[in-house]
Amino acid sequence: MSYKEIVQRFHDEVLNERKYENTSEFVSPQFVFCSNNSPASEGMESFRKYMSVFQDGFPDLTFETLHMAEEGDVVYLYWKGSGNNTASLMGMPPTNKYVEIQGISLFELDQGKIKMNRVVFNTVDMFQQLGVNPPQL
Incomplete structure (x- = not known):
């Protein structure tokens, strides 16, 4: 399996299907x-907790691959995430608004397994689409 296929599988199974439990393969x-400028966190459980903030707030949240490139042990993924904010998000009540954001993920792999995932996306754009001020993080 190519590194691009491994990353796409991560996107499909973990982010879209929310299958966090069977990722050791x-x-x-x-x-x-790590996301934007937040401190790095280790392990799939900490990643699941981070993602649950968004997946709980946008129960229909899905990610679409727009472009992917592989260079050595690194895969770059340009993606679009979209969903409806129908539940509480970071302590804010739902806005019932549809949001669409784009971001870039950089994956580092070692011996066929993802060892690092760095994500950058525009959080200000997300809150503007929701029509709210960003919470103090």
């Missing part, structure tokens, strides 16, 4: 994740 036990 393609995610390293030393998996590290």
